[in-house]
Amino acid sequence: MLKTKFAIVLVLFALIVVQSCKKEVFDVSEPEEIVVPVDECLDVFYQNGAKSIVEAKCVTCHIAGGSGPGDYTKTDVLIANLAKIKQRAVVDKTMPSAFAPQLIDAEIETLRNWIDCGGQFGP
Numbered sequence: 001m002l003k004t005k006f007a008i009v010l011v012l013f014a015l016i017v018v019q020s021c022k023k024e025v026f027d028v029s030e031p032e033e034i035v036v037p038v039d040e041c042l043d044v045f046y047q048n049g050a051k052s053i054v055e056a057k058c059v060t061c062h063i064a065g066g067s068g069p070g071d072y073t074k075t076d077v078l079i080a081n082l083a084k085i086k087q088r089a090v091v092d093k094t095m096p097s098a099f100a101p102q103l104i105d106a107e108i109e110t111l112r113n114w115i116d117c118g119g120q121f122g123p
């Protein structure tokens, strides 16, 4: 009787060992995770960052009747001026003009990224 119980325990134990071995082998043979590169510009829309900056620090002048050329509340005007905006606000840093509130580095980076990603306007 004792022998039988022992045998049953032994068989169960063996099964557990075999199972765990199988699992290990299975884990090892699993293919490596494939990392699909995410398009960094996928969600870079005017509405996600650039808009609030332009509205706060450019539109004060760049609006109909304002001192700056072009109405930056208009999408087509912004699109037509993307290269110039990058040049003046990101590269030369001559906009906003001298006595207006200036852009901080993070804002310049947001504008640069938005323009470099193609100046997309969201849905």
Ligand code: HEC
Binding pocket: 054, 057, 058, 059, 060, 061, 062, 067, 068, 069, 081, 084, 085, 086, 088, 089, 095, 096, 097, 099, 100, 101, 103
């Ligand atoms: C205090 C008013 C004022 C603010 C604020 C301002 N601008 Fe200007 N901007 C001007 C004036 C005036 C001119 C024309 C004179 C010159 O080119 O410097 C100009 C010219 C420009 C030009 C050149 C336009 C051209 O056709 O050559 C660009 C581009 C520009 N601004 C972008 C910006 C951006 C981007 C911002 C915000 C980050 C900004 N400006 C904020 C007054 C302003």
